[in-house]
Amino acid sequence: MTGVGKLIRLILRRDRVLLPLWVVILGALPATYISSFKALFPTAVARQQYADVSVHNAGFVALYGQLSGSSLGELTAWRAGFIPVMIALFTLLTVIRHTRTEEEAGRAELIGAGVVGRHAQLAAALIVAFAANAVLALIVTAAMIGQGQPGAGSLAFGLEFGAAGWAFAGVAAVTAQLTSGARAARSIAILALGVAWMLRLAGDISAIGSGALAWLSWLSPIGWVQHIFPYGGNHWWPVVLTVIFTAATAWVGVALRARRDLGAGLLPDRLGRAAAAPGLRSPFALAWRLHRGLLFGWLAGFAALGVLFGAVAQSTADLVNENASLRDVFARMGGASALVDSYFASTAGLLGLMAAGYAVQATLRLRDEETTGHAEVMLTSSVARLRWAASHLMFSLLAPAAVLATAGLLEGLTYGAISHDVGGQLGGALSGMMAQLPAAWVLAGVAVLLFGLLPRWAPVAWGALAACVLLLLVGTTLQWNQWILDVSPFTHVPHLPGGDAVATPFVVLIAVAAILTAGGLAALRRRDIPVG
Amino acid sequence: MTEAIDAEGLIKRFGPTVALDGLDLRVRTGEVHGFLGPNGAGKTTTIRILLGLMRPDGGTARLLGGDPWRDATALHRRLAYVPGDVTLWPSLSGGEVIDLLGRLRGSLDRKRRDDLLERFQLDPRKKGRTYSKGNRQKVALVAALASDVEMLMLDEPTSGLDPLMEEQFREVIRDEKRRGDRTVLLSSHILAEVEALCDRITIIRDGRAVETGTLADMRHLTRTNIQAQLVGPPDGLSTLAGVHDFRAEGDRVVFDVDTDALEPALRTLVKVGVRTLVSQPPTLEELFLRQYEGGAR
Numbered sequence: 001m002t003g004v005g006k007l008i009r010l011i012l013r014r015d016r017v018l019l020p021l022w023v024v025i026l027g028a029l030p031a032t033y034i035s036s037f038k039a040l041f042p043t044a045v046a047r048q049q050y051a052d053v054s055v056h057n058a059g060f061v062a063l064y065g066q067l068s069g070s071s072l073g074e075l076t077a078w079r080a081g082f083i084p085v086m087i088a089l090f091t092l093l094t095v096i097r098h099t100r101t102e103e104e105a106g107r108a109e110l111i112g113a114g115v116v117g118r119h120a121q122l123a124a125a126l127i128v129a130f131a132a133n134a135v136l137a138l139i140v141t142a143a144m145i146g147q148g149q150p151g152a153g154s155l156a157f158g159l160e161f162g163a164a165g166w167a168f169a170g171v172a173a174v175t176a177q178l179t180s181g182a183r184a185a186r187s188i189a190i191l192a193l194g195v196a197w198m199l200r201l202a203g204d205i206s207a208i209g210s211g212a213l214a215w216l217s218w219l220s221p222i223g224w225v226q227h228i229f230p231y232g233g234n235h236w237w238p239v240v241l242t243v244i245f246t247a248a249t250a251w252v253g254v255a256l257r258a259r260r261d262l263g264a265g266l267l268p269d270r271l272g273r274a275a276a277a278p279g280l281r282s283p284f285a286l287a288w289r290l291h292r293g294l295l296f297g298w299l300a301g302f303a304a305l306g307v308l309f310g311a312v313a314q315s316t317a318d319l320v321n322e323n324a325s326l327r328d329v330f331a332r333m334g335g336a337s338a339l340v341d342s343y344f345a346s347t348a349g350l351l352g353l354m355a356a357g358y359a360v361q362a363t364l365r366l367r368d369e370e371t372t373g374h375a376e377v378m379l380t381s382s383v384a385r386l387r388w389a390a391s392h393l394m395f396s397l398l399a400p401a402a403v404l405a406t407a408g409l410l411e412g413l414t415y416g417a418i419s420h421d422v423g424g425q426l427g428g429a430l431s432g433m434m435a436q437l438p439a440a441w442v443l444a445g446v447a448v449l450l451f452g453l454l455p456r457w458a459p460v461a462w463g464a465l466a467a468c469v470l471l472l473l474v475g476t477t478l479q480w481n482q483w484i485l486d487v488s489p490f491t492h493v494p495h496l497p498g499g500d501a502v503a504t505p506f507v508v509l510i511a512v513a514a515i516l517t518a519g520g521l522a523a524l525r526r527r528d529i530p531v532g
Numbered sequence: 533m534t535e536a537i538d539a540e541g542l543i544k545r546f547g548p549t550v551a552l553d554g555l556d557l558r559v560r561t562g563e564v565h566g567f568l569g570p571n572g573a574g575k576t577t578t579i580r581i582l583l584g585l586m587r588p589d590g591g592t593a594r595l596l597g598g599d600p601w602r603d604a605t606a607l608h609r610r611l612a613y614v615p616g617d618v619t620l621w622p623s624l625s626g627g628e629v630i631d632l633l634g635r636l637r638g639s640l641d642r643k644r645r646d647d648l649l650e651r652f653q654l655d656p657r658k659k660g661r662t663y664s665k666g667n668r669q670k671v672a673l674v675a676a677l678a679s680d681v682e683m684l685m686l687d688e689p690t691s692g693l694d695p696l697m698e699e700q701f702r703e704v705i706r707d708e709k710r711r712g713d714r715t716v717l718l719s720s721h722i723l724a725e726v727e728a729l730c731d732r733i734t735i736i737r738d739g740r741a742v743e744t745g746t747l748a749d750m751r752h753l754t755r756t757n758i759q760a761q762l763v764g765p766p767d768g769l770s771t772l773a774g775v776h777d778f779r780a781e782g783d784r785v786v787f788d789v790d791t792d793a794l795e796p797a798l799r800t801l802v803k804v805g806v807r808t809l810v811s812q813p814p815t816l817e818e819l820f821l822r823q824y825e826g827g828a829r
Contacts, residue, residue, distance in 0.1 A: 104661075180661060181622055271657040272625025280628060281635040290621065373619040377672075380583050381636040382608040528586040 003116030007124035011098050015128075022090045023132050027139030029474060030080040030157070034147040036478040037075055047075065054078075058205050058312055059346035063473075065226040066204050073149045073231030077157050079477055084164035084225055085197055086469075087136065091129050091165040092189045095172035098125035101182040103263055112262055122173060122257055126250055129169035137162030153231035156239075160225045163242040167221035168193060170246040173253030180265035187297060194301055196220040198308060205312040221245055283383050287391035291362060295395065298358050298403045302351065306407035309347045310414025310429070313340055317419070341498030344411065344432050351407050352436025352490060353469055355400040356443040360461045362395040363447035367458040370530045385525055389448075393517070396444040401437055408433030428497030435496045438509035439489035443468070445516030452523030455531045536561045536596055536683055536715040537582060543590030544577050544739075551577045553739035554591065559732075562712055564705065566730030567719040574739040575719040576616055579687050582717075583613060596683060609638055612676035616687035616719075618668040620660030626671040627656030633675040645678040651700050665692035677704060683715045684708070690725060698725070705729050755788040757812040758797070763805030772797055783807070 012019070041047040051070035054060050060067075064081030068074050099122055102108040108121055117123075141158035145151055168189070175189040203217030204226075217223035224238040224245075279285050317336045366389060369375045378388050412429030416422030447461035454460075471480075471488040485491045489512070492505040537559035544552040552574045559565040569575050580586045582595050584604030593600050598607050620629055627649075634640025649656055652670045663671065669692045676684055690698045702725070708714050709729075720726050726733055727747065735743040743750060755776065766785050770778040774793020779786045789797045801809070 270659070272623075272628060272659050274625070274627040274656045276628040276631035276635075280632050283636070286621075286632060289624065293623075373615060373617060374621060376580075376585060376615055377619075377633065378636070379585060379604075380608055380611075380613040381633050382605050382638065383636055384605045526587075528580075530585075 003111075003114070003120045004124050004127070007111070007116065007120055008128055011124055011128045014098075015094065019094065019128075019132055022087075023136045024139065026083055026087055026090075027136040027161070028143050029083065030076055030140060031143035031147050032474075033076040033079055033477060034072060034144075034149070037072055037079075040479070041075075044070070047072070051075065056208055057343075058208070059343040061204050061208055062201050062309070062312070062347065063350060065200065066207060066229075068229040068232030071231055073144070073153050073157070074229070076144075076149075077153075077160070077230040081226060082473055084161055084222060085193065087133065087161055087165045088168035088193050088196075088222065089190070091133060092168045092172035092175075092193065093186065094132070095125045095129050095169050096176050096182060096186050096189060098128070099173070100176040100179075100185045104180065104182045106263075109262060119254055119257060122176070122253060126169055126173055126253075129172075130166055133162040133165030133169070136165065150231065152234055156228050156234045156236070157230035159239050160228045160230060163228075163239055163246075164222060164225045166246040167225075167242050167249070170249030170253065171221075173250050174256065177253055177256035177260060178265055178267050180263060187294070191297065191301075193222075196222045198304060199223060200226060202308055202312065209312070209314075283378060283388050283391035284394065286378075287395065290365065291392070291395045291399070294358075294361070295399050295402070298399070299406055302355075302403040302407040303410055305347075305351060306410030307414050309344075309407075310411040310416075311418065313343055313411075313415040314418050338498060340415070341428060342495070344429050344497055345495040345499065347411065348408070348429075348432035348436055348496065349472065349490065349493070351404060351433060352439060352493065353465070353472065355404050355436060356440035356468065356490075357465055358403060359396050359400045359440045359444035360447050360465055362392065362399055363444045363451065364458055364461060365395075366392050366448075367451050367455060370455065371532070373530065375529055379529060385529075386521060389521060389524060393444075393448065396447070397441065400440045400444075401434070404433040404437055404440075405430065431501065432496040435493050435501070435506070436490070438506050438513065439493050441513035442489040442509055442516065445513040445520070448520030449516045449523075450520070452520030452527070455527070534561045534597075535559065535594075537565075537594070537717065539578070539582065539591065539593040541591035542578065542581060542588045542593060544574075544581065544586065544588050551739055552581075552588070552591075555736065555739055556741050556744075557734055558744070559715060559717055561715050563731040564709055564716040564718060564729055566726035566733035567717055567736065568721070568723070568726055568733050569719075569736035570721055573736045575736060576687055577739075578736070579613075579685055579717070579719060583608070583685065610681055611683040611685060612637065612679045612681045613685045614669070614672045614676045614687060614689050616691065618665075618672040620663065620668055620671060622659065622661035624660050625657050626654060626660070626663065626667070629660065629671055630656065630675040630678065634679050637679050637681065639680040641678050641680055645674060648674045648678055648704070651704065652697060666694065666697065669693060670697070673701065677708075682713070683717070685717050687719045688721065689718070690720075690722065702728055755790055755818070756794060757786075757788050758801075759784070759786045759810040760801055761807040761809075762801070763807060766800075766804055769797065769800050769804075772800060 037047075041050055048070045051067055051074075055067045064078050067078045099108075102111075102121065111121065112118075137158035139158075140161050141154045144154035144157055171192050172185075172189045175185045175192070178188060179185050197220070199216045199220035200223035203214050203220070203223055206213035206216065217227065221242055224242050227233075227238050228235050280289065317340050366375075369378070369392070375388065379385060408430035409426070411433070412426035413422060415429065416425035419425065443461065443465055446464045447458065450461055451458045468488040468490055471485055472490055475485050475488075489509055492509060494501055494505060535558055537557055539555065539557040542552045542555040542557075543550075555574065555578060557567070557578065567575055567578070577586065581588050581593055582600050584600040584602075584607070587601055595607055596610055600607065620626070624632075630645060631640065634645070652674060654667060654670045654674065656671075658667070660668070669689065673686075673689055676686070690701055693701060705716065705718070706729070708716060709731075718726065718730060730747075732744070732746050733750070734741050762783050762785060766780060769775060769785065769787070770780075772793065773796075774790035775797055776788045776790075777786075787797075
């Protein structure tokens with residue numbers, strides 16, 4: 001363990017901007033909900049009414065988890081229910097960035113040859129991740145107490161957030177040992193997070209309906225931390241469970257690290273072909289090779305979500321028929337079919353943001369190719385710059401379309417099969433998903449523009465996506481000014497099915513995406529390559 | 533004689549750093565031209581400008597009769613490039629990379645490819661991420677050498693190769709020379725390599741070409757090392773114009789002499805009487821050191 005202190009300082013120095021940014025923002029966010037909930041629901045009766053409607057809304061439960069009660073604290077903790085997933089994501093990215101990425105780049109070798117222990121790198125990354133999430137938990141607790149909330153509930157709330165981060169620091173410690181490439185390690189960890197989230201989602205939605213599959217939530221660390229129910233149940237044992245899980249995964253990571261060589265993975269590298277297949281003869285064929293693994297992964301994920309969302313849609317419709325006291329409320333909202341439509345629209349909004357994340361990821365592959373030196377090889381092999389860029393941009397444009405279509409089709413088919421109305425449901429679910437596409441393209445356009453004009457700043461495109469997520473999850477909850485919400489392209493997407501499918505927003509969004517992309521490509525034609 | 537590369541007064545700045553400061557480079561068609569300089573002298577930047585990857589802030593460059601920036605794609609069909617730091621796609625095998633690059637350029641000699649793989653003892657089935665630095669370099673070298681092009685641009689191509697493979701590389705370049713129709717620009721900081729392979733060399737320092745010509749031309753600028761055992765005392769030798777670092781131990785003398793002062797120095801030695809004589813031509817190392825010692829000339 002020699003040298004851990006020095007490595008921790010190195011990590012903190014390299015992450016001195018990013019780490020405090022997400023820790024503070026995500027930690028302070030929930031407390032800002034309080035004042036807006038006070039303004040929106042001034043009386044206990046108003047809160048109770050809101051809670052009664054929300055507690056059975058499958059779209060809400062999918063996104064935020066189960067609601068335990070109607071107090072101000074409970075509403076806030078519930079509405080902040082997607083934030084643990086974001087914390088888990090940032091934490092696992094941090095851990096892999098300082099372990100496997102370092103190893104793949106060869107920097108770990110430089111450090112490993114110095115006076116540092118074999119496990120120092122992993123230990124330092126984990127200690128930073130654990131400490132960052134502890135700080136985040138404290139910020140949540142302090143900010144909520146500052147808003148006049150009870151101490152015990154605020155501590156439980158803080159632990160819900162912190163424990164989510166801890167659990168996935170442990171998961172990342174394991175996946176970082178599995179493969180020799182950081183990209184694959186990252187993908188496996190994110191896949192684990194996605195599965196955990198889906199298990200939680202399926203279990204919770206089942207719980208508001210028949211409850212037959214409610215146990216699924218208990219297979220997921222995200223499910224555990226959400227069953228702490230701050231301010232309501234204040235359950236402590238899910239925290240204990242999560243801490244045990246964290247310790248176990250971290251231990252497995254360390255044990256796996258001890259069994260392998262520096263730079264190697266546990267999953268073996270296979271030999272490839274001695275000669276290229278006849279088809280590998282254009283930049284597009286190469287781009288297919290480079291993007292296909294990612295595409296298949298996203299397709300599988302979106303297919304699973306489509307089936308899941310479609311399968312639980314029935315419980316939304318059942319509510320209207322089973323719940324006599326709410327029947328009037330739902331009737332005013334348009335009855336069962338309108339309720340299912342609005343549920344489909346909210347699932348589409350969620351998957352639209354994810355598809356935009358994929359669009360950004362596929363676009364930034366260009367920058368990846370540039371910094372690794374691969375672009376230099378291509379561009380000196382008689383491949384024109386625009387042709388090279390187009391080979392990757394195909395995936396920024398078409399791949400999000402493919403994954404959204406997959407999710408829409410399967411959502412419509414699944415719910416159609418359950419409700420014996422495939423013809424009626426398929427179009428609605430599909431239109432809702434495809435409506436998101438132009439907004440996803442706008443974010444890809446932002447990434448292209450940055451890549452062409454300010455290549456060093458290209459990762460800022462992720463910031464643009466994070467802003468859109470915040471505007472959707474937080475901005476609408478807090479009812480921010482419309483002009484702020486209008487910054488996000490997703491604000492302009494019509495709510496389908498159910499809403500008006502007017503052409504104007506689609507035309508405008510596509511035009512904006514086209515202008516951003518054209519600007520980025522024009523700049524790319526003029527600039528030096530590579531820009532380090 | 534036509535010129536494959538004709539660059540004049542190239543200037544390139546990266547922010548406050550001046551990478552190229554009026555660089556001139558002329559490479560004749562069919563020659564192997566050494567491009568010599570230490571790390572950071574501007575070799576890679578020059579090559580990137582010639583390849584149309586970067587645009588100079590000043591000066592002009594012609595490559596194979598075309599404009600490197602405007603005609604980049606057409607020119608690249610006629611040349612092959614091996615970057616200094618070769619990185620391969622982690623998921624592609626070496627063989628796949630070689631074939632892909634050849635097909636993109638539109639010319640790959642299959643027989644030569646297989647022959648080169650054998651000479652460099654390279655396993656084409658391994659994935660990019662599992663190759664060592666030297667093996668990655670071999671992949672790029674095979675891809676370049678197996679393509680039927682007019683010009684090879686090699687940026688420090690042997691920096692990761694072991695001595696045996698380095699010799700193989702020299703052997704292959706000598707073959708190229710015998711064919712006589714390919715122009716090679718070989719950037720290097722390994723002097724013995726340039727000495728062994730190149731017809732003409734350009735020495736670059738701080739973004740400027742400080743010397744250009746054949747090795748013979750350059751030897752005029754440098755000194756020959758003489759060691760001799762004499763019959764009598766070496767009178768007047770140490771004060772002779774053009775003699776440097778003179779040392780005498782008993783009847784042995786050791787000194788360096790400028791090329792144009794060689795004749796008077798030898799006359800003096802003969803007058804005294806010579807028992808044994810060893811003269812060493814200047815190595816490129818010495819030439820290089822002299823270029824760099826003390827900065828400005």
